[in-house]
Amino acid sequence: MRVGIIGGGPAGLYLATLLARADPTHEVTVVERNSPDATFGWGVVFSEETLAELRDVDHETFVALDDLLVRWQALDIRYRGQTIRSRGHGFSAISRVQLLGTLQERARSLGVRLRFEHEAAGPETFADRDLVVGADGIASTVRTRLQDAFGTSFQPHASRYAWFGTDLLFDVFTFIFEETPHGLFTVHGYPFDGGTSTFIVEVSRDTWQRAGLDRMSEEESLQFCQTLFADHLGGHKLMSNRSVWTRFVTVRNRTWHHRNVVLVGDAAHTAHFSIGSGTKLAMEDAIALARALTESPHDLEAAFTHYELDRQIPVERFQDAAADSARYFEHVGRHVGFAPDQFAFNLLTRSGRITRLGLELRDPAIVNRVDRWHQAHATGRALTAEPLVAAAPRHAPLTLAGVTLPNRVVLSLAATDVAQEGAPGRPHETSLLAAVTAGAGLVVTEPLAVSAHGRVTSGSAGLYHEAHVEAWHTILARLRSEGDTLVAARSGHAGRRGATRPRRLGLDRPLPPKEAWPLLAPSPLPYTPRAQVPRDLFERDDDVVGDFAAAAAHAAAAGFDLLVVDMSDGYLLASVLSPLTNRRDDLWGGPLDVRLRYPLRVLDAVRAVWPRERPLAVRLNVDDRHPDGLAPEDGVAIARILREHGCHLVDVVAGHTVADGATAPDYRRQFLVGLSDRVRNEAGVATVTSGAITTFDEVDTIVAAGRADLVVLDPGRHYLPDRTRRRP
């Protein structure tokens, strides 16, 4: 086979080596635009896993590289004058110049032709070859020329970074978080040979501009960073090598091949540098592609298919983890202020690849320290210096107002639609009892209506009648003997999503007109084309504020420990908050602060009657997922004001404001946790998170990392109080 490889980086050179080694009759040529010893980017991280693979596929390369690698087993986090070391993170790094030199030498020894300082025009450089490989990096010309065929997409990240070297030799991989008057600066540093370290500086765009870095020359910004990190550098110098400020771009391609052209490494996919996987993925691509070509030497299509089958899923997994990690660094400012142990734990678990359980296997000491810190913090006791047994974070109590939840697990019950005139009955007791005996810290009822007209279906349970108080009181009294689980009432008004049929066969199916009741909303917009047009909330003499307050008093009398006011799911108060559904320009509609008036009036009225010592929560929609709707920053602003009005806890949810036109989330694991993190740490209020969280390990990780205070565990397949199946 005659093979032309464009790009003499790790992927291209290693692929050339493996192909030449597999079959000496292959004619392999590599073209590279730079000279043999030119390289940018100082040292690169290399994974031990990849190295193990290298040993098996080409022992000579492995032996040569093995000598050049700098290895370490720990990482340091420098934050607020402390250095926290976490162990068990096996990494190695190598100088890029030495890596390339080694690979060049090995390739040459196997008869590969290397042509340097040769600018390839694109795939046609090798028009006569059987196979053309685009190994030409993030700015690949091969990929650019065939962009439509590959289905390329680019996602630039918001942060700016510069890739320096330094003659300071770090012990281990080191993250530095430096608070400055301009904002937070982050360093990713690691040693890669006997005397040099990589020193990547990353900042948010705002900080970058405030510091004036956007207007500085390469030399000026090097001097700036050298001065800024003088304490960390201890007299050592930063070094530049085209170290200009750039934005990282995540590149993805729907497919990595077209006819006889195939992509490897950064040309095919990039993953943010903060998880150090670029070289690893590139070398692994080369191994997989060489193997596939060896197995199907006469069928390129089959070989490419096997290559992609082998690589696309693991690469996507790394890209997702890297994107999470990149987001972490973009927003790490919101975690500055965390205690050092929690800050470190939050950093170590940032990408979702390492959970608390995974970290404990690597570094039990740091997990124990975080557990102890968390327990001391949760109980208000001083952290003792000596090691001691600490409970997993989910077992830490949480005190809100004058009430203490025994643990951090929340079970939230789905609607049953079987109440009679709003009164709860046996099914409500059964599902509550199952949730309480399961040992959750908090159980939240299904949505309870504050008035008959505020019901979702005619089977919605309520809090609007003396009979309801008695029924709830009886149920709650029975639950008391089953443990110390607290029970929350979720009170709300369905607004324009009311008067629907039971939810067993679907949502928002309107009742026949003769069974329906009038709906209320800030603007006359039906929830679906088939739904009733709601009446004007502000022109009716319905006393909805009074209904919420009366329901709160009823909930208190019935003995609920906690009250949730529902401002989510497109129900009444959510519809007042969202610009999609509140189109008014009077006293109640317009800018966010005006739209907030009515929900605050409700909250204040509830606050006035709900007992001071019992916590008051709001279930809040913080993102409409719609270009014209509420965005997360609005959600943060609302949460801040709710807190000022006496709300102790925000249940952070998103969506369902409108039935059509909003973007659906991907519903992947923990899809709402990022929003909770943002609200909790920007608005300074305790939060509940939910959404595809099914294991206690996830609960522990989220709570210990400070992304939420309470976590709703999906009943999923592990726990389900009401396992209803329609299957025969």
Add this chain to the structure above:
Amino acid sequence: MHIGIGLPTSTPGGDGSLLTDWARRADEGPFSSLGVIDRIVYRSHDPLTSLAAAAAVTRRIRLCTMIVIGPLRNTTLLAKQAASIDQLSGGRLTLGLSIGARREDYDAVGARWSRRGHHLSQQLAELRDIWETARSADDQPRDSHIGPAPAQPDGPELLVGGLSGASFLRAARYADGYVHGGGPPRAFAGAANRARAAWLDAGRPGEPVLWGQSYFALGDAAAGEAYMRDYYGFAGAFAEKIAAGLLTSPTAIREQIRGYEEGGCHELVLLPATSDPAELDRLADIVG
């Protein structure tokens, strides 16, 4: 988990009499359902017509579309056809709907490709309405409803397919469950988790019914792979990947079944990649 088998409506050689024979034999076998797939621009039989024929020659087996491309079809006619099949089969229809993946099918019937997701959502709501109106027809004027009422009291079981967030939300809002488009158990489990998450997030009571599907060829694996490459040729490079997932040995089928069961699948339908009737017996020996 139940195991179903596909009806060979799109494999080469699947002529009319083969289909009814196949359905009859599947009904006798250990299979709990008989599945059909949908495509317009291809040498395939219409899925609903095929199921109507299957209904006539079977007594027991569940009849399932996995899926029918909803927006290609007029909703009123689809509601009427589905209700009729449900009647003909004595209440054995499960109607899986999705938006499909091929523009050419939309162009061929003159359906709008843009906003197809939105149309499917509307269609799902309207199907329920039409069936419920037909059911409560006694107190309706004769000319206001579209019958027959389906045989199942709640109408045919409704499933939604697709892999986008919007598909999972659609299943949670309108359907009884989710039908996956095929792949290794890990892919199914991921989609099943997302379907459940969407269901809970939407506040639906209970949990979604989860269906899966996989192609198999136990006799002539090469013919099966050739069919897969041809059928999925529209997917370009992806066709090879789908073909590579074809189950060609009893062990592969058993592993797939175990994997899907662990992923929470309620019903796995194994679709034949050839029209060889002996495939029924070969599969029956494995799952029986």
